[in-house]
Amino acid sequence: MSGPPVVLVVDDEVRSLEALRRVLEEEFVVLTARSAEEAEAVLGREWVHVILCDQRMPGQTGVEFLRRVREQWPDVVRMILSGYTDSEDIIAAVNEGGIYEYITKPWDPDELVRSVRRGAELHRLQRENRALALELRMAEPTLARAVAEKGARLRRRFGFDAIVRGEGSPLEALCRLAARIAAYDIPVLLTGESGTGKELLARAIHYASPRSGRPFVVENCGALPDQLLESELFGHKRGAFTGAFADHEGLFAQADGGTLFLDEIGEVSPTFQVKLLRVLQEGEFRPLGASRPRRADVRIIAATNRDLEAEVRAGRFREDLFYRIAGFVLEVPPLRARPMDIAPLAQHALEAATRRFGKEVQGFAPETLACLEAYPWPGNARQLVHEVNRMVALADGPVLGPDLLSPSVLHARAAPRPDPVAEEAAGTGGGLRERVEALERRILYETLVRHRWNKSRAAEELGLSRVGLRSKLQRYGLDGDRRERA
Structure with a gap:
């Protein structure tokens, strides 16, 4: 709709017609007619959006005229003015949808303008809906292909x-x-x-x-x-x-x-x-x-x-x-019953986290994957995803090392193979010496994993010389190839 909406006012009384025109012309283009015949002539040559018609007119009522308008100009929004609030004909016309709005006399100027404004907006929406429906019919084959492609994407x-x-x-x-x-x-x-x-x-x-x-x-x-x-x-x-x-x-x-x-x-x-x-x-x-x-x-x-x-x-x-x-x-089995899923799940979570956080992280260090696979994951895949998100958020380099792991996940790898002494130390049995040795062995292993088996850094953290560290590793059987324990 370009320009102000066009309103046709139909009333056989000149004073009423002029009063309606003065109220509406500040916002609308107002055309007038004093009879149904004159109104039909206007409708035949002008593009009208809203028609406002008085109920009492010579020859035929406003309701009868608007019913004829509906047949010939169905796009025009039809409104009627009447001083009879209980007219069965008018109420029936409104109820059956032939007339958009019924305005009683004496009308309030502000309310009248608001009513006509609503009628003009309805006309605009109806035109847009028809245009959209036409576009949809023309685009139906393309739309069907788009729906099929969307379905395929969702299935993937x-x-x-x-x-x-x-x-x-x-x-x-x-x-x-x-x-x-x-x-x-x-x-x-x-x-x-x-x-x-x-x-x-x-x-x-x-x-x-x-x-x-x-x-x-x-x-x-x-x-x-x-x-x-x-x-x-x-x-x-x-x-x-x-x-x-x-x-x-x-x-x-x-x-x-x-x-x-x-x-x-x-x-x-x-x-x-x-x-x-x-x-x-x-x-x-x-x-x-x-x-x-x-x-x-x-x-x-x-x-x-x-x-x-x-x-x-x-x-x-x-x-x-x-x-x-x-x-x-x-x-659905828990994650601890399917350890072969841990590595691909962690990689999938890593790819999602790098996209979300905008970081360039390529993968996991072997020691890190070993720790992830050793952990029982009581929270299952959801907990694994949170752990990977945490590591990516803390990462400074392209590889996620074991130093980024949560303590509970890191500790799960502290005993790479069954160790009776460590098990005894974890419980209530065993003497003091055995339990202290088991704890020392655990600390040594965790420190080595955290420093990716760099013995110099591990010795520095533990306050040992390299010779002293090597001696302890030999004592506890931790001096072999680290890949055997991964």
């Missing part, structure tokens, strides 16, 4: 091939099994410790399924109390509870046609388990404060770090809900 980014694993990893068989069931619309329960990558596996299942073109939505069920969880999953209407200032669409509605991943499902309270069971059984839910239920076609993938079967036996988790979500159960 989140598919099974994107799950980092080493050769011979237990994840290989797990991914093959998950890929086989992905195509079938059954619920999946993922079990395993926190941080093992259950959400990554859930995403891979989604993007390998027929639902891959629809949303994948995630909710952590253990992070919210019941009312907030119910609002998040099912939605709420404005005023349903304190703080509900607007309607909120729940995750079931957002995931319609796609997949809803319910993480930490084992943390859900018994009360909410009943509500969740009904949704899964009936396929419908009721937003908080709503009078009618809604339906959603959603595939459920749930995850837990609890033993849900034990929870069922203990009466803390509903048996019927368990069988609703456990259509197929997949257990």
Whole structure:
């Protein structure tokens, strides 16, 4: 729309017509007509955005005239003026959508201008929507290709091939099994410790399924109390509870046609388990404060770090809900059970961290990888990623040395092979001499690892001469080739 919007005012009374023109002409281009016939002539030769018509006119009413305008000039936004607030014809015309706004007499000048302004904005939006729809129709083949390419990119980014694993990893068989069931619309329960990558596996299942073109939505069920969880999953209407200032669409509605991943499902309270069971059984839910239920076609993938079967036996988790979500159960092994995955996971985390932090770090020193592989990783892959991020943040050079490791990870490599003396020193048995020697051996090894087996630096830190250090290394069997211990 170029220039001010054009408004056609139709009224058979000259004084009323002039009053309307004076109020509107400061903001709009105002055309006038004193009859329906004269208005049609104007519409035939001028580009009109909004028409404002009086209801009482000779020959035909304003409603009848605007109905004819709708047939011949459907783009024009139609508004009517009337002093009859209870006219059934006018109310019916407004309700059926033929008239945009009904303005009662006597009208307020400021309110009248605001109403016409809204009508002009509606006309602009309608034109933009039509233009956009035309562009979309013309671009439909290109759009289809773009959607297909986006789907392929998402599958590459989140598919099974994107799950980092080493050769011979237990994840290989797990991914093959998950890929086989992905195509079938059954619920999946993922079990395993926190941080093992259950959400990554859930995403891979989604993007390998027929639902891959629809949303994948995630909710952590253990992070919210019941009312907030119910609002998040099912939605709420404005005023349903304190703080509900607007309607909120729940995750079931957002995931319609796609997949809803319910993480930490084992943390859900018994009360909410009943509500969740009904949704899964009936396929419908009721937003908080709503009078009618809604339906959603959603595939459920749930995850837990609890033993849900034990929870069922203990009466803390509903048996019927368990069988609703456990259509197929997949257990993700912890990182300590798949040490072959540690090096590729660490490298993957390193590449991500260097991009995020803007640092040029090429890789890990052999001693560093040895320490990473010796550590049991109770926090699993998530803890490993945090450890690598920490090292990259502290790094000053292109190689991550063992001096950058957290003490707990560094200590895990202090005993490269089983040592009865060290084990005894770590416990309560053994005499003082044996326990002191085991501690001394541990300190020597940690210091050598930290200095990358540079004996001069290790001796300096420990306050020993090189001869004295060499003697102690021979005594404790630490004088061999360090690569044998890596």
